[in-house]
Amino acid sequence: MSKKKTYSVDTNLAGGLGWMDESFKGVIPGIYPSTTYERDADGSYPNGRVYTRDQNPNYDQPEQILAGLEKGDDAYLFASGMAAAISVFQALKPGDHIVAPKVMYWALRNWLLTLGADGGLETSFVENGDLDALEKAVIPGKTKMLWMETPANPTWVVDDIQAWSVVAEKSGALLAVDNTVATPILTRPIEHGADLVMHSATKYLNGHSDVLAGALVTKSKDDFWERIGRVRNAGGAVLGPFEAWLLMRGMRTLSLRVARASTSAMAVAKALENHPNIEAVLYPGLASHPDFEITSRQMSGGFGGMLSIRVKGGEQEAMDVAARLVLFKRATSLGGVESLVEHRASIEGPDTPCPVDLLRLSVGIEDAIDLIDDLKAALEG
Numbered sequence: 001m002s003k004k005k006t007y008s009v010d011t012n013l014a015g016g017l018g019w020m021d022e023s024f025k026g027v028i029p030g031i032y033p034s035t036t037y038e039r040d041a042d043g044s045y046p047n048g049r050v051y052t053r054d055q056n057p058n059y060d061q062p063e064q065i066l067a068g069l070e071k072g073d074d075a076y077l078f079a080s081g082m083a084a085a086i087s088v089f090q091a092l093k094p095g096d097h098i099v100a101p102k103v104m105y106w107a108l109r110n111w112l113l114t115l116g117a118d119g120g121l122e123t124s125f126v127e128n129g130d131l132d133a134l135e136k137a138v139i140p141g142k143t144k145m146l147w148m149e150t151p152a153n154p155t156w157v158v159d160d161i162q163a164w165s166v167v168a169e170k171s172g173a174l175l176a177v178d179n180t181v182a183t184p185i186l187t188r189p190i191e192h193g194a195d196l197v198m199h200s201a202t203k204y205l206n207g208h209s210d211v212l213a214g215a216l217v218t219k220s221k222d223d224f225w226e227r228i229g230r231v232r233n234a235g236g237a238v239l240g241p242f243e244a245w246l247l248m249r250g251m252r253t254l255s256l257r258v259a260r261a262s263t264s265a266m267a268v269a270k271a272l273e274n275h276p277n278i279e280a281v282l283y284p285g286l287a288s289h290p291d292f293e294i295t296s297r298q299m300s301g302g303f304g305g306m307l308s309i310r311v312k313g314g315e316q317e318a319m320d321v322a323a324r325l326v327l328f329k330r331a332t333s334l335g336g337v338e339s340l341v342e343h344r345a346s347i348e349g350p351d352t353p354c355p356v357d358l359l360r361l362s363v364g365i366e367d368a369i370d371l372i373d374d375l376k377a378a379l380e381g
């Protein structure tokens with residue numbers, strides 16, 4: 001009697017679920033660039049594949065692994081994180097109401113306020129961490145989606161997925177979580193009551209700053225998931241086969257990279273916490289973080305590679321510190337093997353909720369001591 005063995009997350013990631021190139025017995029599956037597939041003489045499609053806008057063979061492995069990592073039923077890859085998120089909103093109907101937090105990924109908030117609103121979607125933004133405000137913002141019968149992001153860009157406030165899921169369930173709305181920053185290595189929102197999980201796979205999942213990609217994972221293959229599938233297929237915001245293949249290559253080392261970045265980010269946060277030129281270090285792993293209690297319930301195995309520092313002296317001082325950094329490159333994005341720094345307020349524009357003295361750090365997998373030395377040298381001029 002053979003029983004199929006289930007393996008750990010690390011084993012599934014590293015081995016890519018054991019998938020191989022079956023034609024040549026290569027240990028890595030190949031890239032399938034074909035856009036179209038031949039029918040049998042009777043008109044049927046022998047592998048069920050028709051056209052690459054529906055589904056490319058290079059999606060199967062990363063989608064199956066992602067669904068497994070997030071403890072969901074199914075996953076879809078998209079051409080970007082924004083394409084993934086917007087597909088969720090496009091699957092709603094004009095007049096539907098969304099509740100989202102004030103601190104969230106800037107470009108998505110902006111989309112909800114502009115193009116989303118033009119398309120008939122109404123969004124209320126609530127203060128992160130304010131559950132009363134969340135409950136009050138819900139309009140019975142009209143609110144169809146609660147959207148959250150945790151830890152949230154760029155202040156790393158942590159919202160309670162479990163508590164949001166209770167509100168979602170009571171009001172008949174779906175709960176979607178942008179899990180880009182925590183990754184399924186540290187937080188699995190579906191285990192805390194979420195219905196949908198979104199990723200900018202451009203960040204940690206790929207991990208090498210060389211692929212733009214997005215993903216959604218669903219708790220169950222329900223009618224709404226089927227509708228999202230139709231949005232992807234009709235809109236064609238799909239990933240190219242080469243990018244899907246590169247994403248899979250990056251994902252094989254996900255747990256190693258996330259563990260290393262988390263350890264180093266914690267070391268950086270602790271080294272800077274009491275630095276005389278620092279106003280505050282914002283990192284969910286510090287016991288001084290206001291949401292530390294939620295974080296400890298919701299994240300395990302580390303607190304991620306993202307933190308922000310507020311530099312004493314204000315905006316110009318913060319810009320000067322960024323200018324003096326050598327190892328941290330001044331660039332947007334996050335989750336790569338190389339460390340990055342960004343002055344978020346200047347990229348987000350005048351109505352940003354982001355403080356002007358804030359520098360966002362994406363801690364890579366370099367030596368933590370080198371990174372700390374780089375930061376200290378920049379802070380001390």
Ligand SMILES: *Cc1c(COP(=O)(O)O)cnc(C)c1O
Pocket residue numbers: 080081082083105108149153178180181199200201202203212213214334
């Ligand atoms: C980058 C990012 C996005 C957008 O993803 P793209 O792949 O750039 O389209 C959404 N949410 C978060 C938290 C991000 O960091």
